[in-house]
Amino acid sequence: MPIVELNGRPYHVDDNGFLQDPQIWNDDVARDFATTEGIAEMTDEHWKLVRYLREYYLQFGIAPMVRKLCKETGLKLARVYELFPSGPANGACKVAGLPKPTGCV
């Protein structure tokens, strides 16, 4: 299992760099993984997306569809890409501590 060190803290990740154990996620973990997206500081918009993804995942066990993500957060997808350059699946979900989505987000 690969280990990455972010802000001096080691994390077990999968081959795509996604957090292996979603249970250890917290705001500090999110900030650490945000650095992999080139995000120096998490803004309110970043948190809005991350918290929505997190809550949806905890409730349903999967990531939401992109349309739902945009509708529920009120953000256009183009804006999501501005916030998370790798996009909702590879960027936002990674920061939110979700497993790599297989086809939804």
Place this chain on the structure above:
Amino acid sequence: MSMIYLDNAATSYPKPEDTYVFMDRFFRSHGVNPGRSGYDLCMEAGQLVDDTRRQLTRFFNGTDPDRLVFTYNSTDALNLALFGMLSPGDHAITTTVEHNSVLRPLHHLSQYHGVEVDRVPFDGRGFVDPGDIAARFKPNTRVVAMNHGSNVIGTVQPVAEVGRLCRERGIRFVVDSSQTAGKIPIDVQAMHVDVLAFTGHKSLMGPTGIGGLYVQPHVDIRHTRAGGTGVRSAHPFHLDEYPWRLEYGTPNVLGIAGLHAGVSWLEQQGLAAIEAHEMRLLRRLVEGLRGIPNVTMYCQDDLADHIAVMVFNVDGFEAGNTGTILDVDHNIACRTGLHCAPLVHAQLGLDAIKGAVRFGIGPFNTDAHIEAAIGAVGEIAAARAAKAR
């Protein structure tokens, strides 16, 4: 805003109302197994199958409706043709413009059945030079297989010239018309096409699950499957006579009904009118995207010998991301990625950036759809440009 459908190269949508209505009516009134029994309904269903054979034979300017066989789709048809025409020790020529419906059967034949395969690249404008194909002819060259129109860059290949060269050498010429049948005229005689593969669900305006082959009377394809034909049941082998030779089991009669209605609709509209409409929209689309600085199009410089299919990328942005934003933010349906034609993307250098975004225009697209698409791509491109600054 309702969805703008620009994925017609994947399948046409919507279909003409005639297709929906006829399929519904026919399935309710004649949803029996055609040609298996002697009662009236069965005979009438069989009649529609035969009528559709005649209709499509006419449509492609063939001569023998029994040589028009139905398959599931083009891939199925091409598998029948290639596996039934090539043997160990044979040489086959294809091109890098092909869809996997040709590439994969030939790769399989080369890996497991001792068939040697050459792949001829296209030029900078997206066309295969017939001379480059002829230059690869060898004494054991048995088949040349190529597509008529590219499902990625939209270029229409010079099949008549390739066909002439093949005919001179006695080499069988197999053409994949998935993107062109129903968009531009196809004349198997004038184009020297020995075997034509088509699909029903794209520009022929039928449903998915129906396609076929037209096999010229001077050509034979071995049957590589066997099963029920509805006739001569006591014979232990699959029948050699066409169309049964290449048809196996109960045909997709509902699909054939839809294809019949779709082609009838095309005949009423006229291919020339449909082509003129689609190409006018394509020209406007290409012109509009050309005005966006950080958009790159591929092989769209000259739209002569072209169908209304085009690909592009917003510079520095993966195609899949552009497509997802077009879908979610702008309600525009398109296809991204490698489009089942990996060698086209490889030759264009796009495989490393995960392909391109494809717009496929159909007869029901409008000027407003095209303007919306140009605007949407412009917005995405502007956002990327701003981010890059």
